[in-house]
Amino acid sequence: MDSPQSSENWGSSGIIPANHPRRESLLIREKLVEALRENILTEHGLIAHGRGECFDYLIGETTTPFAKRSIEISASLLLLAKKPVISVNGNMAALVPEELVKLANEIPAKLEVNLFYRNEKRLKSIKEKLQRAGATEVLGVEDEQVTIPELFSERRRVSKEGIFSSDVVLLALEDGDRTEALVKMGKKVISIDLNPLSRTSIFSTVTIVDNVTRAIPLLLSKVKEMKTWDRESLVNLSKNFNNRENIAIALSYISERITALSADFKGKGKSI
Ligand code: ATP
Numbered sequence: 001m002d003s004p005q006s007s008e009n010w011g012s013s014g015i016i017p018a019n020h021p022r023r024e025s026l027l028i029r030e031k032l033v034e035a036l037r038e039n040i041l042t043e044h045g046l047i048a049h050g051r052g053e054c055f056d057y058l059i060g061e062t063t064t065p066f067a068k069r070s071i072e073i074s075a076s077l078l079l080l081a082k083k084p085v086i087s088v089n090g091n092m093a094a095l096v097p098e099e100l101v102k103l104a105n106e107i108p109a110k111l112e113v114n115l116f117y118r119n120e121k122r123l124k125s126i127k128e129k130l131q132r133a134g135a136t137e138v139l140g141v142e143d144e145q146v147t148i149p150e151l152f153s154e155r156r157r158v159s160k161e162g163i164f165s166s167d168v169v170l171l172a173l174e175d176g177d178r179t180e181a182l183v184k185m186g187k188k189v190i191s192i193d194l195n196p197l198s199r200t201s202i203f204s205t206v207t208i209v210d211n212v213t214r215a216i217p218l219l220l221s222k223v224k225e226m227k228t229w230d231r232e233s234l235v236n237l238s239k240n241f242n243n244r245e246n247i248a249i250a251l252s253y254i255s256e257r258i259t260a261l262s263a264d265f266k267g268k269g270k271s272i
Pocket of ligand 1: 048049050051052053055172173174175176177192193194195197198199200201210211212213
């Protein structure tokens, strides 16, 4: 990359030009690198993000119509839930902390830090990040923990008052085993995952195939809008939703988009 010419055109690290075509994506990477330094993220979280970026390219880095529908269904499930919980990991805390806190307040839902690579220091860093973003209560750190049946080691610990006793859980960038275990416990699981083929996407009750940076703000505005709906309208909305069909739609969307893009390239350019 060239050296900076003028400081006003450069990102917080001083290396991203204001007119860089992939500026948004690079700024997101900066947030993640910063979160790694703050002990909010692990190196594995960076790798997971890279996998997500690849799928984001495939859907066109935009919220698709089918993702918008999943967001609406998710808003209805969260508003109908008796004990909704938002499960927060390092990537989510790094990318959308304020929006997560606003969403939790709006539903209202509990926030729980829940990590695949669990360690006390990181749990605390994420809790503090959410508190700095305005959260008053964050579960999963000092409160009582219990274990999810069928999972082993640290991966199975959840808050007794939070995920363990919840009926609806919103999560993102989650491990497929844990998603499956939560569904087997009878919970409705809403996942945000850019990869429609991940096990989390497949096992979830509702999968939002979108980037958390776009999906969480959209979910927040849907929840605000739908809060005024009566119960029957909320129930009716999700009645005919089938997540397997939703995954099929996502895959067809990607396949049709790639076919169209491929047609655009055919017959263009010059031979070397
Ligand atoms: P599974 O165990 O469910 O099959 P996995 O092994 O792919 O999933 P991870 O490696 O933890 O699980 O990856 C996390 C998932 O999150 C990936 O499917 C990736 O596409 C997705 N992802 C990464 N970044 C984002 C993001 N910003 N927004 C939404 N999804 C993301």
